[in-house]
Amino acid sequence: MNLRDLRYIVAVADLGRFGKAAEFCNVSQPTLSGQILKLEEELGVSIFERIGKTTRATAAGAEIIRHARRALAAAGDIVASAHAARDPLFGSIRLGVIPTLAPYLMPFLLPLAAERLPKAPLTLVEDLTGNLLGPLAEGELDAAILATDPESSRLEQIDLFVEPFWLVMPASHPLSRAKSIHPADIDPGSLLLLTDGHCLRDQALALCPSGAERATGAADMRAASLETLLHLTAAGFGLTLAPRLAVASWPHLSGKLVARPIEGDGASRRVRLVHRRDAPRRMVLEALANVVRDGVPDSVRRLP
Amino acid sequence: MNLRDLRYIVAVADLGRFGKAAEFCNVSQPTLSGQILKLEEELGVSIFERIGKTTRATAAGAEIIRHARRALAAAGDIVASAHAARDPLFGSIRLGVIPTLAPYLMPFLLPLAAERLPKAPLTLVEDLTGNLLGPLAEGELDAAILATDPESSRLEQIDLFVEPFWLVMPASHPLSRAKSIHPADIDPGSLLLLTDGHCLRDQALALCPSGAERATGAADMRAASLETLLHLTAAGFGLTLAPRLAVASWPHLSGKLVARPIEGDGASRRVRLVHRRDAPRRMVLEALANVVRDGVPDSVRRLP
DNA sequence: TAAAAATACTCCATAGGTATTTTAT
DNA sequence: ATAAAATACCTATGGAGTATTTTTA
DSSP: OOHHHHHHHHHHHHHSOHHHHHHHTTSOHHHHHHHHHHHHHHHTSOOEEEETTEEEEOHHHHHHHHHHHHHHHHHHHHHHHHHHHHOTTOSOEEEEEOTTTHHHHHHHHHHHHHHHOTTSOEEEEEOOHHHHHHHHHHTSSSEEEESSOOOOTTEEEEEEEEEEEEEEEETTSGGGGSSSBOGGGSOGGGEEEEOTTOHHHHHHHHHSGGGGSOOOTGGGOEESSHHHHHHHHHTTSOEEEEEHHHHHTOGGGTTTEEEEEBOSTTSEEEEEEEEETTOSOHHHHHHHHHHHHHHSOTTSEEOO | OOHHHHHHHHHHHHHSOHHHHHHHTTSOHHHHHHHHHHHHHHHTSOOEEEETTEEEEOHHHHHHHHHHHHHHHHHHHHHHHHHHHHOTTOSOEEEEEOTTTHHHHHHHHHHHHHHHOTTSOEEEEEOOHHHHHHHHHHTSSSEEEESSOOOOTTEEEEEEEEEEEEEEEETTSGGGGSSSBOGGGSOGGGEEEEOTTOHHHHHHHHHSGGGGSOOOTGGGOEESSHHHHHHHHHTTSOEEEEEHHHHHTOGGGTTTEEEEEBOSTTSEEEEEEEEETTOSOHHHHHHHHHHHHHHSOTTSEEOO
């Protein structure tokens, strides 16, 4: 067995055809077929079922392929480690960012990262926390900027900053006269929420627990983005709990809307850079964390 | 790069000498030296510092070796998977067991395992939970029988049984007249505890929280084993909270000592078989779990 | 019959060997 | 002086190629 064999079987598993896999691996079809056959003989198990033109992994094969992916990931980490040792800040970073941060953080992050880490271009993936954790653990993402604790022993985090929540409301709203808002003063029935899967939704519900139980028809709306939520608020459908960076990016609505800070420690979220525990290139990730800390406005509290 | 190369560098890292490593890998020293040199050239990093007769990994090398171990572990899992597919119940199982279970469980487990899993001999490692988790995650152990939740996303558990705690006391003790004991009736000051690291110590303290704070000189003894604890109890130094299986194995002390069940759900521990999430040979581990469930006396409650 | 995988065979890159030199204690 | 690693050079295993056959949808 060797790493090349593992690349072959993973390619066949991914592409479903020996010929395609051979093409992908830049070898001839007989070469790839022969090596896989030899591997199957060595292991004493058939990895693929060849039923005529279709090819699929056997039960044992599926398990073997899973381990093969792990082995290849580790081998990839060796190469990444070696590159990192030669030039710690070289090589693109695949970065996941949650949707309630990406649009407001990227304008600060991207130019500064391009300046401070010129040899480490960022590849951004914007998705919900739940959809970022898998690729992160598998090594398909190098890091992700999240606002929740991933609670996985395969992952580590670097704290970036604490972002307070502000309450956004129509300028005509009675609470808008106050300088800051007590959480208890927020009517849970009028709080607009994002759809399931957004960590901000859970954080808003943690602050206003009864927000989940209201039955008013209009208040049952669930927006897919903060922008939508904001426009709903401007249209008078309710109030929005918005993270500080998002609020700062909404000057165009300042005529109709008012944002006020919320008192207490609960009304904030800790933003962190999460990466695999055994990630290579920790140095560039630390550097990226510093870029975020330095680039972010003073309206959030930097960590540590 | 090559799995063989990875074996070479791991061997050098483990044995500290190229020559010894070559011997271990069954190749000549020049062969191993040459391959490692070639790998270092390919990666563009030197993995080892050759300072005269001593050899040690460079900073980058240490990281590379860590990843190499991961890759080799995954490759080992492929072989194990293949063997398991040929004969699911073949091949020895390296099993860790905590000290407060091993002496009382093994007399039941070993004969039944030998009968029901004749081709899977058990290799036992008796140690504290904290010392078993590392080897378990690294793949040096196939499974471990523990009484606490390992809380690691790399590990999975198969519930085995719930083992109640009984209070062991001298026959002359006033509580010995009751059929069962209320936790509140136990004087925390007289409760004898194991040394740090034993999960049973923590479980006893969870049941009698104030047990940690007493200041009586004699009660500050910490025994390294349940057997010691029991003899201390027989000698009148205090009371012992003992798991059911241990109690059942002490007929020789029945004249002097009395054991009584404790009421309530808190006075028990859940025993489970813990293994790596990506362990191969799950089938034999499931089979082993069933052997434990079937072999254990009816005085504990089987799960699930 | 057409597309996909297996077989047959040839070739050469490279891991491995032995003999020897270099290096540092 | 000695033990360890590197170098030199030869051998042979096995991975890769092309051409062809087998298989089945």
